Amino acid sequence: MPSVPKFTHLDAQGHAQMVDVSDKAVTVREARAEAIVRMLPSTLERLIAGDMPKGDVFAVARIAGICAAKRTHDLIPLCHALALSAVEVELAACANDAVRIRTRCKLNGRTGVEMEALTAASVAALTLYDMCKAVDRGMCIEHIRLIEKSGGASGHFLADDTDVAATLRPTT
Amino acid sequence: MPSVPKFTHLDAQGHAQMVDVSDKAVTVREARAEAIVRMLPSTLERLIAGDMPKGDVFAVARIAGICAAKRTHDLIPLCHALALSAVEVELAACANDAVRIRTRCKLNGRTGVEMEALTAASVAALTLYDMCKAVDRGMCIEHIRLIEKSGGASGHFLADDTDVAATLRPTT
Amino acid sequence: MPSVPKFTHLDAQGHAQMVDVSDKAVTVREARAEAIVRMLPSTLERLIAGDMPKGDVFAVARIAGICAAKRTHDLIPLCHALALSAVEVELAACANDAVRIRTRCKLNGRTGVEMEALTAASVAALTLYDMCKAVDRGMCIEHIRLIEKSGGASGHFLADDTDVAATLRPTT
């Protein structure tokens, strides 16, 4: 019978603790994550067509995502503080009613950076929501998930379907 | 022709700015938001059946959500700092492969608190992901959205479908 | 049978939540707290006699305490964010082997400020420890406690013995 992975955030009595990473190797670790923000087609049109200065909402969301990546350990209680060597946040319109956010984080260190990539995607999405909510309160953030992860003992991870955006059915 | 709502985060030249709320009334404002975390049925089973101490992951996620609500203005660049009078975060299993997170924020103040409720839901979801990712890296955070909002000049908002969780198709 | 006070940080199912203070009155609230740092008599002598510039350690500890009071809600998960109207931190040598730290916080608002006063005292004490630990690693922080509290529905509180420092037995 294959052994099942153990929850490593728990101590012997089941209490939540930070994992001890003292003995892990310092390697290059990288993670990519994604979020989709669904909105009314009319909202996306205004984003694209320039009812606001092109790129500005995207610029604020990008910066918010980058800053959030650096604060992940302040938000997620059991995450280790770490010194990311790179953070990227990209936003793009997809289908006729969605914006796709993709992030990438890198570290030379002892822990994976998937939470940093996911946090960057989430906060970029929340920022986009904040900047458009006056015209579309029903927006929904969907599919925040890990796309790829490399480095460290757990090996390479690649999501089964790396292009959720491509499968979005346009709102009609 | 009905006038369209304006993006209020922009100044005359289209640059992002914090909205001036000096002239808004101090009223009781409230918002409720939601997030769904999808996972393998086996992951949910372990969460429920006690492969880790019952409630502990939920306890950490709940605390992380509450703390995040208080830091919303530090994460979302154009949000106002404010002194929430209440924050609630609830987590519950739903279907056979999901956890539903519901949040509620209240304020006696000049601005709506939907971003605080959404941020609490997002960070609680990220924390849940962090605590279970060792056994299920493919988890996905879905349907982060506003459920209800009251107080302030923009009136009452209630999402069309307030029970997304009820419509989740079980994973087979 | 007298009713006992209830733990108000818990919801109906016993989960930790921030207390809803929406309906509490805005009044002037004030709290005073205290901490004692015990050390070797020789350490206190050096603090007093000027083996370091008089007042400098005290200055850093005072500032650290004031700054910590403002961050209480970031440290204590269920504390409300609030806008203190005043913070005071005083340090004084007492007996031949101790420093007494006293703090006072004020607020025009809906919640008591005892946690802010206690946090200021604790962090001032930790800072004093940090600045002297190279010469005295056995220092001990004692008697962090609330001295007085006023304002709000729970009435006036005054500690039974408001001068613990006076009862400290000198180290011989």
Place this chain on the structure above:
Amino acid sequence: MPSVPKFTHLDAQGHAQMVDVSDKAVTVREARAEAIVRMLPSTLERLIAGDMPKGDVFAVARIAGICAAKRTHDLIPLCHALALSAVEVELAACANDAVRIRTRCKLNGRTGVEMEALTAASVAALTLYDMCKAVDRGMCIEHIRLIEKSGGASGHFLADDTDVAATLRPTT
């Protein structure tokens, strides 16, 4: 003999403390501040002519300034935490070798907001420096100062010369 203003951050023994503002009136308070960043004319040309996407550096600096205004009390030890009702940050090229940053903060509250306006200007300037330093390490931030202040007991303040930028001599 006219009485001189007193330093209000000091207690009876001269120790630094936060001013007690409990008894100050809640009024609308506003402050405007300014910073000038001097650079090589060639650096400004590249900023303007689009060697980088027009507006992007400005967008990041603007956001950084807004976020910094909200954190002023975390940076300046004796500043009160407060809930700004508005923050504006504007950047513009001036002369042939400078960028002028102007900020405005508003509050319905008990304390002036000049430190918030000055902090926003400073951090926007530092951010601009950060984004251009790879091509011009000799840039200099000049003339961070208060332009105007209104509200509160100390009355209206207007800087003698409100247009330093106009007096900048072009670099030749």
Place this chain on the structure above:
Amino acid sequence: MPSVPKFTHLDAQGHAQMVDVSDKAVTVREARAEAIVRMLPSTLERLIAGDMPKGDVFAVARIAGICAAKRTHDLIPLCHALALSAVEVELAACANDAVRIRTRCKLNGRTGVEMEALTAASVAALTLYDMCKAVDRGMCIEHIRLIEKSGGASGHFLADDTDVAATLRPTT
């Protein structure tokens, strides 16, 4: 005559500064600290007997302690920022009127982590106070101290009496 240790936070003129650790070796460093929270026996009974859900207060205090360890350098002015490799916080009832908090921090780095361990203990204690203060305002935090420290040039430190809790006299 033996030379006395020097205060290393001071520059040549006695001004407080961060110690320069550039030349210190990167080694595994570890520290353990402790705090005792004294309360009414009836308060401890309610904590233990389940007048609130078993473990919940402890869960919140544990998380608060872990998060505080990561923020030590933000609270203690002269502490270096560092990336802890492990944080543990344990709480246990002792005698009939006290809770003992024990913490452990680890680092692969250039500075000791005793302040991190002490800060975790202090903030866990403050959080416990916060969650119980509605029923027992006279609680007192005692004996915050370093238990053990290893790694680095200053050698191994072990407190004389490593079990203060065992010597607590029960409240009668």
Place this chain on the structure above:
Amino acid sequence: MPSVPKFTHLDAQGHAQMVDVSDKAVTVREARAEAIVRMLPSTLERLIAGDMPKGDVFAVARIAGICAAKRTHDLIPLCHALALSAVEVELAACANDAVRIRTRCKLNGRTGVEMEALTAASVAALTLYDMCKAVDRGMCIEHIRLIEKSGGASGHFLADDTDVAATLRPTT
């Protein structure tokens, strides 16, 4: 024709991103920066002559500068988080109407620390302004600039004129 330096904060489409420093060498990096605060001669006299306790304003400003250096990555969106090995902040009166602030930051790491040194100088200057503004609202912060930088691939930088303070013309 010499090649011009490129703006390294931009991705292929010109969007702001954090520079990827994964491949940079870990070396000792150091930076020194400066700020000048101009004030009324009478303000400086009071600072020096002891109308407030000697050294206290300087002590608070020094601590604020040190703390700000540690938070640079939280303030400047595209700065990397890093673990400074040393921070120094010095303040001195110069001419008859100015205070000069000089800072020095060190790191064993992959990125330069000029933003940390500049941020420390800026926040120390803002703090000095805050503590004296009640008597002199027209103070001006001038000449925030990099003095020297070493370590890393970009080589050694030394400002042309390293003693601006010496050239200040006294106010008459």
